[in-house]
Amino acid sequence: MKKAAAVTLAALLLICSACAGNAFEFDKEEAVSAAKEVAELVHAQDYEALHGLFREDVRPLITAEALQAAVQPILDQAGAFQEYEKADAASYKDKQYGDLITVALKAKYENAALTYTISFDRDYALMGLYIQ
Amino acid sequence: MPPLPALLITLFLTVVLPVLAAVVLARRDRGCLSPFLLGAATFGVAQYLLRMPLLRLLLQESLGFLLFSRTQPVWYALFLALTAALFEEGGRYLVMRCIMKRRGFLDGVAFGVGHGGMESILLIGLPALSLLASPQEISGAMVLLSGAERVFTMVIHVAFSVMVLRAARRRRIGGLLLAFALHTALNFIALLMQNQGLPIYLTELFILGFMFFMVGYLLYVKSKVEEDLP
Numbered sequence: 416m417k418k419a420a421a422v423t424l425a426a427l428l429l430i431c432s433a434c435a436g437n438a439f440e441f442d443k444e445e446a447v448s449a450a451k452e453v454a455e456l457v458h459a460q461d462y463e464a465l466h467g468l469f470r471e472d473v474r475p476l477i478t479a480e481a482l483q484a485a486v487q488p489i490l491d492q493a494g495a496f497q498e499y500e501k502a503d504a505a506s507y508k509d510k511q512y513g514d515l516i517t518v519a520l521k522a523k524y525e526n527a528a529l530t531y532t533i534s535f536d537r538d539y540a541l542m543g544l545y546i547q
Numbered sequence: 548m549p550p551l552p553a554l555l556i557t558l559f560l561t562v563v564l565p566v567l568a569a570v571v572l573a574r575r576d577r578g579c580l581s582p583f584l585l586g587a588a589t590f591g592v593a594q595y596l597l598r599m600p601l602l603r604l605l606l607q608e609s610l611g612f613l614l615f616s617r618t619q620p621v622w623y624a625l626f627l628a629l630t631a632a633l634f635e636e637g638g639r640y641l642v643m644r645c646i647m648k649r650r651g652f653l654d655g656v657a658f659g660v661g662h663g664g665m666e667s668i669l670l671i672g673l674p675a676l677s678l679l680a681s682p683q684e685i686s687g688a689m690v691l692l693s694g695a696e697r698v699f700t701m702v703i704h705v706a707f708s709v710m711v712l713r714a715a716r717r718r719r720i721g722g723l724l725l726a727f728a729l730h731t732a733l734n735f736i737a738l739l740m741q742n743q744g745l746p747i748y749l750t751e752l753f754i755l756g757f758m759f760f761m762v763g764y765l766l767y768v769k770s771k772v773e774e775d776l777p
Contacts, residue, residue: 438618501610502610503610503611503614504614505614505615505618506618507618507619515618517614517617517618519610519613519614519617520610521610530607530610530613532613532614532617534617
């Protein structure tokens with residue numbers, strides 16, 4: 416039953432993925448490289464610089480202190496950064512913010528693997544950062 | 548912590564009410580206890596042991612799926628709605644065809660109370676219990692709304708259970724497909740309404756309306772059952 420459930424889920428996923436292409440063309444390597452720059456600032460625990468990367472209209476929505484409070488416990492638990500494992504990116508149109516590129520970046524740490532979900536606008540200004 | 552009266556009412560609606568409903572059904576017919584427990588177990592297996600761990604695994608292991616969930620909210624909502632309907636209605640049908648021996652109207656009701664009751668306890672009841680010790684300020688109206696929603700969905704689960712049970716008894720797949728389609732539509736529309744940023748009470752009103760539609764179905768089936776009696 417578990418096998419059948421997994422196969423059905425995978426088939427549905429394929430159908431949905433087929434329906435969901437990129438909203439506009441973009442350079443995937445450039446997007447991944449921009450995401451790694453964001454991750455490097457996280458590793459350096461430079462929250463002021465990280466805050467400065469956010470686009471002007473998004474910046475007032477969060478403070479460097481709030482970023483630190485959200486990110487630091489995750490980093491402390493994960494331990495030292497070791498390597499990036501894999502990355503992927505997709506573009507889409509957001510109702511509020513327009514054209515966006517989102518990069519998913521998986522990184523290996525001493526005690527855990529973390530996945531960064533980082534969103535940029537077309538000029539690679541930071542629009543969102545999520546770490547899990 | 549949310550206001551205590553709101554929390555207590557929600558705990559009553561999500562934990563006590565399903566158990567109370569089971570007790571009332573069992574007092575009327577002791578045989579209803581078995582379908583009630585099977586309904587509860589079906590939700591536990593279909594959602595907690597199969598669907599949710601598989602979704603979590605996909606989100607952890609597949610960056611493509613993670614991106615899909617973040618960048619395609621409408622398609623992702625459809626995917627979530629389809630899988631919920633597939634696992635829950637599929638699980639219901641399998642259990643009713645292969646395990647459940649009694650297949651009367653009241654057994655379908657008991658199965659639905661078990662299924663919806665387990666969902667209500669796991670999704671809202673237990674998290675609401677943990678709010679008793681939470682320092683977080685949460686609006687009492689939101690807590691009450693989540694409790695009310697579980698009552699609506701429990702009634703909807705009762706109707707789906709009766710629908711699928713009739714399909715299992717008659718060995719006709721039409722009822723199962725109808726339950727699958729309605730379940731998908733309910734979840735998809737509710738998720739879309741949330742995605743669009745509509746006020747939460749509108750989503751709850753939609754679910755309430757759907758519940759009345761399903762109550763109409765239940766009354767229709769009940770009248771048919773009474774007509775069939777000698």
